[in-house]
Structure formats: C-alpha cells, structure tokens
Amino acid sequence: MILSIVIPCMNEEETVPLLVQRIVAATEPWADSREIILVDDGSTDRTWDVISQACESVPTLRGLRLSANRGHQVALTAGLEAARGERIFMLDADLQDPPELIGDMMAMMDRGYDVVYGRRLSRKGETLFKRATAYVFYRLLNTLSDAKIPNDTGDFRLVNRRALDAVLLMPEKSRFIRGMFSWVGFRQIGVEYVREKRVAGETKYPLRAMIRFALDAVTGFSTRPLRLATRLAFYSLAITFIMVLYAIGSMIFYQTVPGWSSMLIAISFFSGIQLLTLGIMGEYLGRLYIEAKGRPLYFTSEEVGFDTVSETKQKNQ
Structure with a gap:
C-alpha cells in the first residue's frame, strides 16, 4: 500500500x-x-x-x-x-x-x-x-x-x-x-x-x-442565496406597507413636508434590496462564466x- x-x-x-x-x-x-x-x-x-x-x-x-x-x-x-x-x-x-x-x-x-x-x-x-x-x-x-x-x-x-x-x-x-x-x-x-x-x-x-x-x-x-431575492421581495412589500402608514401618520399628526419621509425611506430601502440581489446574482453568474470558458x-x-x-x-x- x-x-x-x-x-x-x-x-x-x-x-x-x-x-x-x-x-x-x-x-x-x-x-x-x-x-x-x-x-x-x-x-x-x-x-x-x-x-x-x-x-x-x-x-x-x-x-x-x-x-x-x-x-x-x-x-x-x-x-x-x-x-x-x-x-x-x-x-x-x-x-x-x-x-x-x-x-x-x-x-x-x-x-x-x-x-x-x-x-x-x-x-x-x-x-x-x-x-x-x-x-x-x-x-x-x-x-x-x-x-x-x-x-x-x-x-x-x-x-x-x-x-x-x-x-x-x-x-x-x-x-x-x-x-x-x-x-x-x-x-x-x-x-x-x-x-x-x-x-x-x-x-x-x-x-x-x-x-x-x-x-x-x-x-x-x-443555491439558497438566490432564493433570498424572492424572500426579500415579500419582506420589502411588508415594509413598504408600514412606510405608507408612517408617511400618512406623519402628515396628519406632525404636519411634516409631504413626501419627504416616504421618498427617502423608499429610495434607500429598495436601492439596498436591488444592489444586494444583483450582487448575489453576479456572484453566481461570474462562476458560470469561469466554468463556461473551460480553461485548464x-x-x-x-x-x-x-x-x-x-x-x-x-x-x-
């Protein structure tokens, strides 16, 4: 042996x-x-x-x-x-x-x-x-x-x-x-x-x-990180609903400038979700690219x- x-x-x-x-x-x-x-x-x-x-x-x-x-x-x-x-x-x-x-x-x-x-x-x-x-x-x-x-x-x-x-x-x-x-x-x-x-x-x-x-x-x-994108979509819908309630409440009770809070939160949150999802997909796509080239x-x-x-x-x- x-x-x-x-x-x-x-x-x-x-x-x-x-x-x-x-x-x-x-x-x-x-x-x-x-x-x-x-x-x-x-x-x-x-x-x-x-x-x-x-x-x-x-x-x-x-x-x-x-x-x-x-x-x-x-x-x-x-x-x-x-x-x-x-x-x-x-x-x-x-x-x-x-x-x-x-x-x-x-x-x-x-x-x-x-x-x-x-x-x-x-x-x-x-x-x-x-x-x-x-x-x-x-x-x-x-x-x-x-x-x-x-x-x-x-x-x-x-x-x-x-x-x-x-x-x-x-x-x-x-x-x-x-x-x-x-x-x-x-x-x-x-x-x-x-x-x-x-x-x-x-x-x-x-x-x-x-x-x-x-x-x-x-x-x-x-492949679970890829499935994370779908879950994030549902979470974002729930958070969006909460943000809508917050924005309405702010306008009624605090007399804030209309639209500032909802716009700021929505842009920040959804931009983060999109970048994270694209990053996850990019990691897998990059590996597919490397495999497809077939180099030694x-x-x-x-x-x-x-x-x-x-x-x-x-x-x-």
Whole structure:
C-alpha cells in the first residue's frame, strides 16, 4: 500500500526544512511505501530551490512547481492528481496541523472509514477576529449549504483512493475541497486536535482571501442565496406597507413636508434590496462564466523526484 502525502506550499522557504523533517519522522512506519509531494504554488521566494534540495536527501520526496500562483485549493488539487497512493494524507506547509496525527488517522481508516478529517478543538496564535469569523463561517455555511460540512475542519485529512477519485471527477474551477469531500459522502469520521501556531512566515489567507474563499464555499454548495431575492421581495412589500402608514401618520399628526419621509425611506430601502440581489446574482453568474470558458485549472513548469520529468503540461480537471 502506497501512502501519499500532499502539501501545497506558497512562499514557505523557512518552513519546508522543518516540514520535511517532521513528515519523514511521522511517516517512518511507511517509509518503504510512501511518497511526499510538495506543490510550489508559484512562490516568489526560494521555496522551489529548498524543495529541490530536499528531494536530493529524501528519496521519496517529490516536487511539483506550478507555472503561476493559482491559489491554495488549486495547488492542493495538483498534488492530489499527482498522488499515486491508496491512501492520501493532506496538510498545509505551516505545520499548524500536526503531521504526527497520521498514526491515529491511519488506525481509524483501518476500521473501515474512507475519510478521516481533523477537527480543531482550539486555535493557538490566532487573533480573536480570526477565531470568531471562522466559528461564524462554518455554522453559516452549514445553514446555507445543501451538503453538511463538519464544523471547525480544514483540508487536514486522510482519504482513501475511492473518496479521492470521486472528488477528482468534480470539474469545477472555484474549488472548496473540504466541501467536495463532504459532498461525495462515504464513511467519514473526525479526529480532534489542538491547532498550533504557524512555525514561520506569514499567513497566506488575509482578510480579502478569506472573504473570497467563503464566497466560493457558499456559491459552490448552496443555491439558497438566490432564493433570498424572492424572500426579500415579500419582506420589502411588508415594509413598504408600514412606510405608507408612517408617511400618512406623519402628515396628519406632525404636519411634516409631504413626501419627504416616504421618498427617502423608499429610495434607500429598495436601492439596498436591488444592489444586494444583483450582487448575489453576479456572484453566481461570474462562476458560470469561469466554468463556461473551460480553461485548464493549472499548468506545471517543473517536476523533481518523479519517475519521469515531463515538459510543461496541462491538467484539465
């Protein structure tokens, strides 16, 4: 049985040496049947050089370099498509998710589970804002989503070949991989752990990236925001009726200038409703546009450690 370890990297030159050291130690029981795949997502520092050097000292280490930065989820997809194992272990390069947990995850999979995901009990070294928004995000997503995604989980998980092949059949460009694994089903279970501080470098998910990621998650797994427009129409009718009563009452009892209140409230309220509705429709339309173009998800420019080193190639999934 081959065990594949897939790790996307973006400007992680400081963390890669320690990452490789801990991965090699954590997967020592499978040393003869493992492959470690590090995917360089268009880094602008020396990440690729560090990966190439590590491949020289660790025979089972492989490096895959994307031709440009395509984002964490695409880089992870590239590694998953390159993985050859019957079991595939995913984690981030920042070492906030402990690779040493693989032993417990493998034991759970031996009991017949197809997906074993890590569930965060707490988050060390993260701001109150980050913890609060993450808490709200997962619960809001499950309220809106048609597929139930476990709360407080990430892409840190162990999956078998059956579950991975099912996910790789999904061709969408705006990818939310943890949601995709939840959607395909099969037997899944969580393993709880405490998320550590980032060992070095800076987070690759600033606020803007987090908002985009959240929009991809919601629009990829729910059509409920589209239905919100219909509900808003009914709510606006009710509020309009209340505004009419208010305007009439103002003219009778307070002798205000006729029309000012009703006009101001009506314009503000309905403008807001229209802009919100257009924004929701625009998010879905934008994703339809991206899907319709049918562009390849990524290109690779270099490989090290694989059996054959190919020229630049495209992946269509």
